[in-house]
Amino acid sequence: MLVAEAMQQESMRVSAIMFTDMVELSTQVRRDSALDNELREEQRRLVRELLSDHGGREIKRLEDGFLVEFDGALPAVACALELQSALCARNECVPDERRVQLRIGIHLGSVVHQDGDVFGEGVNLAARLESLAPPGSLYVSEPVARQVRDQGLGGMVRLGRGELKNIRLPVPVYRIDPPGSRSRSWMARLRELLPIRARG
Numbered sequence: 001m002l003v004a005e006a007m008q009q010e011s012m013r014v015s016a017i018m019f020t021d022m023v024e025l026s027t028q029v030r031r032d033s034a035l036d037n038e039l040r041e042e043q044r045r046l047v048r049e050l051l052s053d054h055g056g057r058e059i060k061r062l063e064d065g066f067l068v069e070f071d072g073a074l075p076a077v078a079c080a081l082e083l084q085s086a087l088c089a090r091n092e093c094v095p096d097e098r099r100v101q102l103r104i105g106i107h108l109g110s111v112v113h114q115d116g117d118v119f120g121e122g123v124n125l126a127a128r129l130e131s132l133a134p135p136g137s138l139y140v141s142e143p144v145a146r147q148v149r150d151q152g153l154g155g156m157v158r159l160g161r162g163e164l165k166n167i168r169l170p171v172p173v174y175r176i177d178p179p180g181s182r183s184r185s186w187m188a189r190l191r192e193l194l195p196i197r198a199r200g
Helices: 002-011 033-054 073-091 121-132 142-148 186-193
Strands: 012-024 057-061 065-070 100-114 117-119 138-141 155-158 173-177
Touching: 002 100, 012 033, 012 073, 012 121, 033 057, 033 065, 033 073, 033 100, 057 117, 065 073, 073 100, 073 138, 073 142, 073 173, 100 121, 100 142, 117 121, 121 138, 138 142, 142 155, 142 173
Parallel strands: 100 138
Antiparallel strands: 012 065, 012 100, 057 065, 100 117, 138 173, 155 173
């Protein structure tokens, strides 16, 4: 019994868990399986590239997104905001039917590692936050907000009950918006990462 408890303790840690979910803006995408697969693959390449830049660990790929683990809240939020900025820049230079958005949720909490997967409150709350987030937005829990509040990553808004459609969570929820101006040229970066097809 003591050995089992020790093993469980070794597998537990506090991590920042991020869920992403891809949302297509065009209804015709689902009817065109080739286009749907192409957009999913573009999204996967972009997410994986930025994960490696920020030290994120891909736990598993989901149908429309990813479950990712970070050692702290700061790299998780920086990665999420960079993803949203990159997709915003991408959507400005592609036809409407190729536009996509991500909804992202991040929570900092205890997780348990087992057989290459993660479980626990940290995972459950991050998934709930992602499901609440509108397309193109980032929702985080209060533990995340506390750690990144003074880092200048973006605008932070504590959401009220009405904005969450009366859904109550055990922690307050915040929305973090990317800064209005970015120092990096995302158009140049995206051309390296993705086969951007410009309008007309």
